[in-house]
Amino acid sequence: MFKLKNISHKYDGKTVLSLPEVDAAQGDHWLLLGNSGSGKTTLLHILAGLLNPTSGSVIIGDKDLAQLPKGELDRFRGKHIGIIFQQMHLLPTLTIRENLLMAPYMAGNPQDPARVAEVLESLDIADKASSYPQTLSFGQQQRAAIARAVMNNPTLILADEPTSALDDVSCEQVIQLLLDQATRYNATLLIATHDQRIKSHFEHQLDLDKISGEGA
């Protein structure tokens, strides 16, 4: 589903990331492990097409991200990749419903209110559709952020440290939610984390600490 070929990234002349080939199939669930500073976020941004790697190529589906023109890359990301950040960053001026509709609007997909209802229902926050993000609890905000990420039926879901701020129970719930949603849409899921608690859920793991050790 996605393929990373000899990715390396330099920042200020220092190599912050260096990877051999990684190949993931559609529907796989991946864990991207590494301590802070190991380049997890950098790799996540490269995978999402938010950052160009210094060398190597990223192929998602049948598209080589480096080959896509800029505007098309934005659109491709909107349509096919759902991203969940550690800070939810729902837009504070919009209701949850409007926040969710931003996903199809920005990606250029039709805006279907029924789809919003369906996604909110699956994440158990249907009653919050007309609320503003700041009135929601942390957990509800996280669900809303996940809802926004899956609005466009993405083929790839990326999550950056979704559990690091959570207690064990909530951590477990969020991982279950992400796995559920990924399975529901048969999306490839990749979670970047340094949270050792969730390791057991994933058969595919990429440990940047080990790889960079090997690579160097």
Next chain:
Amino acid sequence: MNLLKLSLSYIRQRKLNTLLNVLLLALGIATIVVVLLFSKQMEDNLTRNSRGLDAVVGAKGSPLQLILSGIYHMDAPTGNIPLKEAMKMVPNRAIKKAIPLALGDSYSGYRIVGTTPLYLEHYEAELAAGELWDHTLEIVLGAQVAREAGLAIGDEITSSHGLTAGGHAHDDHQLIVKGILKQNDTVLDRLILCSVETMWAIHEEVDEAEDHEEEHEEKHAHDHDTEKEHDHDEDHQEEQASHKGHPLIMKKTGFAYTPADSAEAITSLLIQYSSPMAAATFPRFINARTNMQAASPAFETARLFNLLGVGYDAVQALGILLIITAALSVFIALYTAMKARRYDLAIMRTLGASPGKLLWHVILEGVLLAFLGTAAGLALGHLASDLLGQWLRDAQQLSISGGVFLNEEFWLIGLAIVVGIISAVIPAIQAYRTDISGTLAEK
């Protein structure tokens, strides 16, 4: 969702800031609207009322004052002129029309004008009710006078001396309302009209009384000083008007002049030339050869506009200054907002927005603010003009309203939109250049 909703949501979020920006812009726009409406309507007023009038002949003094009092009924008259001398000039070939006016009295602030039916004809006035005056002491009311003073046909009023309310009342003579004119958007609307003879009749006793008391401060339509020059022209005059109502004078003035009236006086004559050539010679003739002066409305109103123009320019400059301040304020608001919102912008990019979309999102925000400010400014400007106009209507013979819309206002809307775009350009470029990866990695 759409960009409009998105931009509006951010404007709604910064309520106080939005209020400030909208208010600043609204004040600037309103100031310019008021100036536009005033200058335009003032000009229309002045040209409408002086249409077809080439000169005003009256007593020597300020020519502007003569025009203001003679045509617009706004200032005090310059004084009186002897009827005999005025009529002597009428047969002059340069003159096509010479409408006599006798001023000096008023009724609760409305000026009473002694004239001839030619005056009404000139302004194409039509009667809404009743008929024209036929005898002395009969009056015809302008539409506004009848409406505001609540007078009807058959009502009797007492004129008072002077042009403002509260002068000496001529209570020996009751003036009776014979007719009411239709509204015709000229000075006539605010005038009370009667024959020249009526004005003389009202003043007969007063003048005698005042002669005794030697009170000559007020100028009115009877001046005994002229009698000194009387003998001098006597023979000539009688020759010209041997029978009642010299036909040529009757035709040009609408006034049946007989030598018996030669001792009387009027305030001014409104002149229409028979040919444009007269403009070159006639005023010079009057100013050099007679004790009177001829003033040109076109020239004097142009001079008036030059004087007013400075004031207009100053106020307009203030309006432009306010608009520039508003633009700067919108710019600062958006610029600081972009810093606070860079994470929001980055999120929009991850959702698939192109940099161009974010550019338009911010530009639209500036344009929306400008649009709100303009709408508020136009409303405010028209409201202020209307209130000022009402206040002026009571004080002066000017009808200015806020209900008039000018093409220039569309330009103003365009200008405001441009201001909105300009003030949003730099913040929009900031948004366009948002480094998504760098911003998202910050936290």
